[in-house]
Amino acid sequence: MRSSLLRAAHAPTELGMKIAFVTPRYGEEVMGGAEGAARSLAEHLVADLGHEVEIYTTCAIDHLTWADVLSPGVSQLHGVTVRRFTSAAGRDPKFSDLDARIRVAPSSRSIEDSVAWVAANGPVSESLVEALGDCDADVVAFYPYLFYMSVHGITRVRQPAVLHPAAHDEPSLYLPIFQRVFDSADAICFHTEAERSLVEPVLHTAATDQIVLGLGTGQASGSGRDGAAILGIAGRPYLVSVGRVDEQKGSTMLYEYFVEYKKRHPGPLALALVGPVSRPLPEHPDVVAAGIVNEADKWDIVAGAEVAISPSAMESFSLVVLEAWVARRAVMVNAVCGPTMEHIKASGGGLSFEGYLSFEVTLERLLGDAALREHMGEQGARYVASRYDWPVLIRRYEAFLESVVARGRRSEVKR
Amino acid sequence: MGVDGFDLDQVRREIAAEVLARRTSGSVDAVEERRLQRLFEQYSPHAGGVGALSDALRSVDATIFIDPDVPVASSQPAGAAIKKTVRKANYWYMRWVTTQVTKALSNIAGVLHQVGSELDRINRRLDLVSNDTPAVIQLADADAWWHNRASEAVARAKGRVLVAACGDGSFVATLTALGHDAYGTDPRAEVVPTHGDSLDLRREGVIEHLDAVADAMLAGVVLTGVTEAMLPAQRTWLLRALDRVLAADGIVVLHLLKPEFLSGEARPVALELAGVEPLRPSTWVSVLHDRGFGVNLVDGGPDALIIASRGPRAN
Structure with missing residues (x-):
């Protein structure tokens, strides 16, 4: 693919591309989200197709502080070269106030306000952005759109730039600075049709080269242990919600809904929350906050659940919904979340709720009908196998990147 | 009925009916349900710029109630007791203020x-006279005569070229093979390949698509079978959109059936349903000329090709 002398200088593969990903945090400590998606794509490009991949990222793990906790410099992770840069600033303590202000009519904010918001959101790593100017990859992928390195880096690179927005319907999407970011992308890779439909009319991206890709799912890799036993609630039926335990991800709502449900439906049913805890929830005898668990335990816990629930309204893809279907579990999703609704409509693998009463009635229906749950789990598994099998998906991504490289960098800012 | 005897639409209808029944019967205390609904609304998308009004109104509804019960939790010893005392002493006042607000x-x-309802009513009326996605009229097969002429015209375009309606993408593939940066749209989901590999094909109508294209982003637009079923307002909209999205020396290739070949039994069902009369090629020539295009008309018998150029290359 590469014809320049740079290929000879690196030459880890004979015919492969060199792809750079730019993402605010990266590593095994980072669970799910856009950064986890970037890692999955990077590792599959290396392992399955033999391309060379390097990551430009910070030393942060915590998305709330962006504090530097990992060492700067170059390291290797599963065949991927990771270049870490320190940050001059993490999350600004005044960010919440600034964020609250821009929530009112964000599209009418000035570029200066937008730039200030991006900087306050953090992490601010000018050294990372500077380094992108010397990047010798064939193509640079920015993942997601929202952070300093995407905003300032996408105009800095000389190579074709692919933007993975991972956008939700959030006020920041309408900040004027992001029009420049999307204008500077040579191509866009969306997670779902819902994400594309959201972004297109807001940022006028229709003529930009694009693909709706999604993410691949792995095989269920549990060890066959009893999920309830792993959670310390052996013998009890339980619901599971995998993902960051965070108010913005709907965890507080799910907790409150479940507690109300249990008041009205006493019994052994429990709720397991699996994932890093950003905001601790009150202790409750029927709620288990398992925190971060290893992959095998995660799959065993999901496989043992009666129903998997995705309470978040702010998803751009939701790998955890697909993983629940790999484990043949029925799912319940938030009815105002476009991407997860797209998944359940296309698959028939689950139901949705849009308030407490519909949560209660839907859950009663699923828990009371094992055949329906089994049917939905099977439908979901078929959907995942047909669309998000890694070998197929990573080839599509490769073909897309090749076409982007072939077309070359159009301009730094198109208009 | 779905496979395995499950009709999921029916399941959803039954759930919706049960929710309604419980709400009507007061199964959950109204104040408590409002509190729980507020939790649902709190992080629901409400679209900062162009979202649905109903979503924004839901957010407004969720935050209307001002709670006079000030939280009293405290991390300080005796803090909660002091706050509780202050709250009790001021409760009559807080309640009076919050009730007014x-x-x-x-x-x-x-x-x-009320404004939202009125807008809904107006939008429904507008839908009656302006369907967003006019039907596509299938004009010709993949190896049609006009492909070569259109390819030659597009060869002058320096930049991205849109093909609408692209069908299975064969003409997009032709242009791509010739080295053009081409992509396609078509509202007919059944004819557009899903997850096409190297071709960029979208399932959407030309109006919806052009609405989301930035200014001057396209070097060429090929329109085939999309103008015949357009209402007059939609044709006007299309012409304005072309003015906006085309680069300074942009090219429009318009492939269309002549109205005289669309009469009687030959008249496509979609056209019959749309209740419109397609323009004659000579009328399109006149319209495009009036908008500053240099125009060539190529007669192909039942169909015609119009090649319209802007800028210094216009002929």
Whole structure:
């Protein structure tokens, strides 16, 4: 693919591309989200197709502080070269106030306000952005759109730039600075049709080269242990919600809904929350906050659940919904979340709720009908196998990147 | 009925009916349900710029009630007790103030709902006269005569070329093979390949698509079978959109059936349903000429090709 002398200088593969990903945090400590998606794509490009991949990222793990906790410099992770840069600033303590202000009519904010918001959101790593100017990859992928390195880096690179927005319907999407970011992308890779439909009319991206890709799912890799036993609630039926335990991800709502449900439906049913805890929830005898668990335990816990629930309204893809279907579990999703609704409509693998009463009635229906749950789990598994099998998906991504490289960098800012 | 005997639409209908029945019967205390609904609304998308009005109104509804019960939790020893005492002493006042504010906000929200309803009514009426996605009329097979002429015209375009309606993408593939940066749209989901590999094909109508294209982003636009079923307002909209999205020396290739070949039994069902009369090629020539295009008309018998150029290359 590469014809320049740079290929000879690196030459880890004979015919492969060199792809750079730019993402605010990266590593095994980072669970799910856009950064986890970037890692999955990077590792599959290396392992399955033999391309060379390097990551430009910070030393942060915590998305709330962006504090530097990992060492700067170059390291290797599963065949991927990771270049870490320190940050001059993490999350600004005044960010919440600034964020609250821009929530009112964000599209009418000035570029200066937008730039200030991006900087306050953090992490601010000018050294990372500077380094992108010397990047010798064939193509640079920015993942997601929202952070300093995407905003300032996408105009800095000389190579074709692919933007993975991972956008939700959030006020920041309408900040004027992001029009420049999307204008500077040579191509866009969306997670779902819902994400594309959201972004297109807001940022006028229709003529930009694009693909709706999604993410691949792995095989269920549990060890066959009893999920309830792993959670310390052996013998009890339980619901599971995998993902960051965070108010913005709907965890507080799910907790409150479940507690109300249990008041009205006493019994052994429990709720397991699996994932890093950003905001601790009150202790409750029927709620288990398992925190971060290893992959095998995660799959065993999901496989043992009666129903998997995705309470978040702010998803751009939701790998955890697909993983629940790999484990043949029925799912319940938030009815105002476009991407997860797209998944359940296309698959028939689950139901949705849009308030407490519909949560209660839907859950009663699923828990009371094992055949329906089994049917939905099977439908979901078929959907995942047909669309998000890694070998197929990573080839599509490769073909897309090749076409982007072939077309070359159009301009730094198109208009 | 779905496979395995499950009709999921029926399941959803039954759930919706049960929710309604429980709400009507007061199964959950109204105040408690409102509190729980507020939790749902709190992080629901409400679209900062162009979202649905109903979503924004839901957010307004969720925040209207001002709670006079000030939280008293405290991390300091005796803090909660002190706060509780202060709350008790001021409760009559807080309640009076919050009631006034809640009433005022409720009235404002009521007006917003009326405005929203009126907009819905107007939009429904507009839908009657302007369907967003006019039907595509299937004009010719993949190896049609006009492909070569259109390819030659597009060869002058320096930049991205849109093909609408692209069908299975064969003409997009032709242009791509010739080295053009081409992509396609078509609202007919059944004819556009899903997850096409190297071709960029979208399942959407030309109006919806051009609405989301930035200014001057396209070097060429090929339109085939998309103008015949357009209402007059949609044709006007299309011409304005072309003015906006085409680069300074942009090219429009318009492939269309002549109206005289669309009469009697030959008249496509979609055209019959749309209730419109397609323009004659000579009329399109006149319209495009009036908008500053240099125009060539190529007669192909039942169909015709119009090649319109802007800027210094116009002929």
